[in-house]
Amino acid sequence: MTLAPIDxxxxxxxxxxxxxxxxxxRRRVRTxxxxxxxxxxxxxxxxxLSFVAANLGAQEVIGMAAxxxxxxxxxxxxxWVGAIPAMIFVGLFMMPFYYxxxxxxxxxxxxxxxxxxxxxxxAASFAAMTVFSSGISMYALGRLFxxxxxxxxxxxxxxxxxxxxxxxxxxxxxxxxxxxxxxxxLIALGLAPLMILTLLLVGGWRGLQSRLPEVMxxxxxxxxxxxxxxxxxxxFSLVAGLGFVLSFGYWCTDFLLIQRAMAAESMPAARRTxxxxxxxxxxxxxLVILPGLVAVALTKMGTGYSLPLKESxxxxxxxxxxxxxxxxxxxxxxGVGITALMASFxxxxxxxxxxxxxxxxxxxxxxxxxxxxxxxxxLRVGRITTVVGVLISIGAAYVATIYNNLMDLLxxxxxxxxxxxxxxxxxxxxxxxxxxxxxxxGLLAGTAGAALTHGLTLAEEKGAWIGELHRFPSTMAxxxxxxxxxxTSCFLVTILVSLVTxxxxxxEMRGLVWGLTEKPADRGRPLLLGLxxxxxxxxxxxxxx
Amino acid sequence: xxxxxxxGWMFALMGAVLCVWGMARPGLRAPLAAVNVNxxxxxxxxxxxxxxxxxxxxxxx
Numbered sequence: 388m389t390l391a392p393i394d395x396x397x398x399x400x401x402x403x404x405x406x407x408x409x410x411x412x413r414r415r416v417r418t419x420x421x422x423x424x425x426x427x428x429x430x431x432x433x434x435x436l437s438f439v440a441a442n443l444g445a446q447e448v449i450g451m452a453a454x455x456x457x458x459x460x461x462x463x464x465x466x467w468v469g470a471i472p473a474m475i476f477v478g479l480f481m482m483p484f485y486y487x488x489x490x491x492x493x494x495x496x497x498x499x500x501x502x503x504x505x506x507x508x509x510a511a512s513f514a515a516m517t518v519f520s521s522g523i524s525m526y527a528l529g530r531l532f533x534x535x536x537x538x539x540x541x542x543x544x545x546x547x548x549x550x551x552x553x554x555x556x557x558x559x560x561x562x563x564x565x566x567x568x569x570x571x572x573l574i575a576l577g578l579a580p581l582m583i584l585t586l587l588l589v590g591g592w593r594g595l596q597s598r599l600p601e602v603m604x605x606x607x608x609x610x611x612x613x614x615x616x617x618x619x620x621x622x623f624s625l626v627a628g629l630g631f632v633l634s635f636g637y638w639c640t641d642f643l644l645i646q647r648a649m650a651a652e653s654m655p656a657a658r659r660t661x662x663x664x665x666x667x668x669x670x671x672x673x674l675v676i677l678p679g680l681v682a683v684a685l686t687k688m689g690t691g692y693s694l695p696l697k698e699s700x701x702x703x704x705x706x707x708x709x710x711x712x713x714x715x716x717x718x719x720x721x722g723v724g725i726t727a728l729m730a731s732f733x734x735x736x737x738x739x740x741x742x743x744x745x746x747x748x749x750x751x752x753x754x755x756x757x758x759x760x761x762x763x764x765x766l767r768v769g770r771i772t773t774v775v776g777v778l779i780s781i782g783a784a785y786v787a788t789i790y791n792n793l794m795d796l797l798x799x800x801x802x803x804x805x806x807x808x809x810x811x812x813x814x815x816x817x818x819x820x821x822x823x824x825x826x827x828x829g830l831l832a833g834t835a836g837a838a839l840t841h842g843l844t845l846a847e848e849k850g851a852w853i854g855e856l857h858r859f860p861s862t863m864a865x866x867x868x869x870x871x872x873x874x875t876s877c878f879l880v881t882i883l884v885s886l887v888t889x890x891x892x893x894x895e896m897r898g899l900v901w902g903l904t905e906k907p908a909d910r911g912r913p914l915l916l917g918l919x920x921x922x923x924x925x926x927x928x929x930x931x932x
Numbered sequence: 933x934x935x936x937x938x939x940g941w942m943f944a945l946m947g948a949v950l951c952v953w954g955m956a957r958p959g960l961r962a963p964l965a966a967v968n969v970n971x972x973x974x975x976x977x978x979x980x981x982x983x984x985x986x987x988x989x990x991x992x993x
Contacts, residue, residue, distance in 0.1 A: 393953055397946060403940040411933065433935060565935045572939060580973045584965055592947060684966075692964060717962045719953045719970040723946065723977075 394722025408553025409562040419766045421435025421747045422559035425650040434651040437567035453704035455679025459603025463672040473638035478661035483907045484656040494750040495643040498814045500899045502823030510750035516801040521739035522783025528732045541624030552777045563737040570730035577727030578674045585681040598684040606931040619861030628867025632874040636809040643742040655911035662916045682707040707861025716855045738815035744772040778813045806834020806870045807877030816899045833890040840872045936988035944981030950974025
């Protein structure tokens with residue numbers, strides 16, 4: 388695939404506007420609150436779209452299409468089971484504590500509710516995780532564009548990272564959020580024509596159903612047991628592992644996302660941010676997963692298109708999305724499609740960068756390195772951290788080109804640390820007896836539980852570095868069960884240790900925990916909004932059953 | 933500052949470029965697309981961009 392001058396024109400137009408937004412906002416950033424928290428003044432619809440976009444990285448677009456081609460519509464579980472219920476929960480029940488506590492970050496909430504060690508553990512692992520994951524997605528983008536367009540890896544990485552760096556430096560979180568809204572629309576409008584064109588060619592959803600094996604077009608019908616579907620998961624681990632532990636752990640505690648809702652202009656806006664975000668989130672599977680299914684159908688139809696093969700003779704699913712772009716978009720629109728991929732990469736990366744600089748500056752630097760300095764000092768530290776964070780990410784991207792296994796290992800370890808998190812927040816917010824010692828030991832126990840489960844089980848030749856007690860049909864099933872074990876051990880250990888340690892006086896926990904916090908007024912009807920989202924969600928699950 | 937202005941202008945411009953391009957090269961087709969994708973998608977983006985600008989203007993009044 389080669390790009391024509393018109394495609395580069397479109398790409399440059401986009402670069403011009405994202406940089407322009409950063410430049411435009413430069414005068415609005417005078418204090419650290421404006422740089423890190425967008426002055427807590429972002430309108431609801433902007434916060435919501437940025438909430439969705441910050442999560443919508445380039446790996447997601449390519450990866451979800453690949454997964455759609457490999458597993459079929461069951462991939463949509465990552466949205467309809469694995470995201471939406473958690474988004475409803477965080478908006479209705481957790482945002483009153485996050486926003487109401489006036490914490491500046493998620494780790495800082497842990498400091499207010501529990502203690503310093505729990506916060507530091509969470510802040511350090513989160514900070515490390517965000518810079519590395521932005522490095523990994525940078526690596527993925529560089530490889531993709533190298534393979535697809537013949538661009539140099541270095542040029543691609545430096546261009547993408549450089550532009551994000553410039554607009555975040557100028558406009559802080561506000562620039563990141565405003566650009567995420569622009570990027571969201573670009574992704575949606577850039578990918579929607581592909582979905583429409585491909586579906587028209589195969590005869591819509593009914594046409595797909597008639598051309599693909601039934602297991603690829605059923606969401607739940609084949610989840611009775613793990614060996615009946617290609618994902619190798621059964622309904623229980625799907626709902627408990629993915630739907631509950633993993634997705635609540637991510638959507639309800641990951642600062643990258645919560646930061647966007649915490650920047651909202653008011654409590655009602657903050658609570659509705661994830662709820663309003665759920666609407667576009669429910670639709671994204673149609674944009675990114677359906678093309679994967681279509682790629683398989685087209686391959687069977689003899690249209691002249693076929694999914695590329697790897698050297699080993701199996702389908703190269705990662706190629707599904709890029710090859711479809713080339714088959715359906717002429718020069719011009721192709722530029723828009725490529726720009727949309729670039730935009731999705733940048734929105735994910737800016738999300739990581741803004742979350743990293745905030746956690747580093749507030750939760751590590753201000754807490755442990757230099758407390759009590761003036762606001763201008765922390766603003767400067769925030770800007771320097773932004774540069775350093777981007778540099779580390781670029782470094783990580785290059786390390787990934789050489790030591791791919793090292794990156795896999797890091798992601799695995801971060802997964803262990805993350806899996807139990809939701810139990811800590813759940814107990815912290817809804818059980819006032821939970822103590823700091825309980826939370827900290829619980830987190831350690833959960834992480835250990837995750838590592839042990841991985842060490843004792845085998846799936847697709849992964850894991851079992853201690854010994855093989857059990858074999859899973861797929862790494863996905865293994866991941867879900869690791870999460871379930873981690874969550875349960877954290878939950879139980881936190882309760883046990885809390886019961887034998889000294890409780891905090893109620894007076895210190897006002898606004899931080901259920902029962903000691905004034906119930907927020909139902910302004911903006913978040914509950915009704917939650918019910919509407921639930922109804923649509925059930926309808927989607929029923930239709931694609 | 934209303935973010936709908938830059939978003940609106942970007943899509944209006946991109947849409948206009950695609951429309952003009954689509955009209956100038958009506959025969960340009962990707963292998964599997966039977967319609968003039970540039971023209972129609974460009975038109976859609978142009979309308980979206982214009983709507984954003986209009987909304988921002990109405991909010992300012």
